[in-house]
Amino acid sequence: MxxxxxxxxxxxxxxxxxxxxxxxxxxxxxxxxxxxxxxxxxxxxxxxxxxxxxxxxxxxxxxxxxxxxxxxxxxxxxxxxxxxxxxxxxxxxxxxxxxxxxxxxxxxxxxxxxxxxxxxxxxxxxxxxxxxxxxxxxxxxxxxxxxxxxxxxxxxxxxxxxxxxxxxxxxxxxxxxxxxxxxxxxxxxxxxHEVLPFPARDHRQLERVVRDAFNQRRKTLRNTLKGLLDAQAIEAAGVDGSLRPEQLDLAAFVRLADKLCEQTSTA
Incomplete structure (x- = not known):
């Protein structure tokens, strides 16, 4: 003891x-x-x-x-x-x-x-x-x-x-x-993972997109991501902007984050 x-x-x-x-x-x-x-x-x-x-x-x-x-x-x-x-x-x-x-x-x-x-x-x-x-x-x-x-x-x-x-x-x-x-x-x-299944161009941008998307999880992506991506950019990432964030898989969030990287690099 x-x-x-x-x-x-x-x-x-x-x-x-x-x-x-x-x-x-x-x-x-x-x-x-x-x-x-x-x-x-x-x-x-x-x-x-x-x-x-x-x-x-x-x-x-x-x-x-x-x-x-x-x-x-x-x-x-x-x-x-x-x-x-x-x-x-x-x-x-x-x-x-x-x-x-x-x-x-x-x-x-x-x-x-x-x-x-x-x-x-x-x-x-x-x-x-x-x-x-x-x-x-x-x-x-x-x-x-x-x-x-x-x-x-x-x-x-x-x-x-x-x-x-x-x-x-x-x-x-x-x-x-x-x-x-x-x-x-x-x-x-x-x-x-030894090899990421869905590697993002910048995981910090992925964190940003996910955080903003789920800040108001009952709203559509078009509304909740409007400070980062407009409706056209969301569609260009192959994502339906009328969906709620909980309906998207990891791969879709990575596409949105990569689209944000693309926008910020050309801005």
Missing amino acids: SEYQHRARKRFGQNFLHDAGVIHRILRGIHPREGERLVEIGPGQGALTEGLLGSGARLDVVELDLDLIPILRERFGNLPNFSLHQGDALKFDFTRLSDQPHSLRVVGNLPYNISTPLIFHLLDHAGLIRDMHFMLQKEVVERLAAGPGGGDWGRLSIMVQYHCRVEHLFNVGPGAFNPPPKVDSAIVRLVP
């Missing part, structure tokens, strides 16, 4: 995983191996950390909560394949850990309040990352894995699927955590 005790903190959105069956199932999904380079974000009290280290993989953990640092050091600090970084994962420079393409495997039980910005931060390092396995709020995973035509399809789905293949692995009930959250959770696997 550790001499250190820690209570989950609301301001960090902490819910600690304790269900052994769920932990084993997550570890089976990740399938870490000796010699791999793993990064765990928000290890908490080390529920997953122990199994990840037991694989023989090299593990870097990033933890913000200063009160958890001594607990993690006491449990794992003497292991040669363990490195601890105290800091905010949203500001962490993952290039410090590797310069090899597709070499990092990222894992985390992510606090719900930072999950979306953290995923976008990691996508900035997508070239370094082989895969990511996250515990997230179930509705966030449903949005990540959504397809066009439904209410879950939006900015998060499109920008993540632009960079990654998304797999909703399984759901996890509140009882697996202490304290139990008020929502269901799910495990998702994100695998960055």
Whole structure:
């Protein structure tokens, strides 16, 4: 029993995983191996950390909560394949850990309040990352894995699927955590594409188009994109301007973004 005790903190959105069956199932999904380079974000009290280290993989953990640092050091600090970084994962420079393409495997039980910005931060390092396995709020995973035509399809789905293949692995009930959250959770696997299926001329313009399109998702594209593209330009991109944004697939959004690039380069 550790001499250190820690209570989950609301301001960090902490819910600690304790269900052994769920932990084993997550570890089976990740399938870490000796010699791999793993990064765990928000290890908490080390529920997953122990199994990840037991694989023989090299593990870097990033933890913000200063009160958890001594607990993690006491449990794992003497292991040669363990490195601890105290800091905010949203500001962490993952290039410090590797310069090899597709070499990092990222894992985390992510606090719900930072999950979306953290995923976008990691996508900035997508070239370094082989895969990511996250515990997230179930509705966030449903949005990540959504397809066009439904209410879950939006900015998060499109920008993540632009960079990654998304797999909703399984759901996890509140009882697996202490304290139990008020929502269901799910495990998702994100695998960055080695070759983008629909490469945009400029992914920042894609972000702009998608953001503007979904700012007023009930309106037609002709209305919601009028600050960027007129009706003629939308039609020229092979898109029906009378559709709502949720009716378009990723390829159509890339065509719109490329049309915007074309316009700005000739302006």
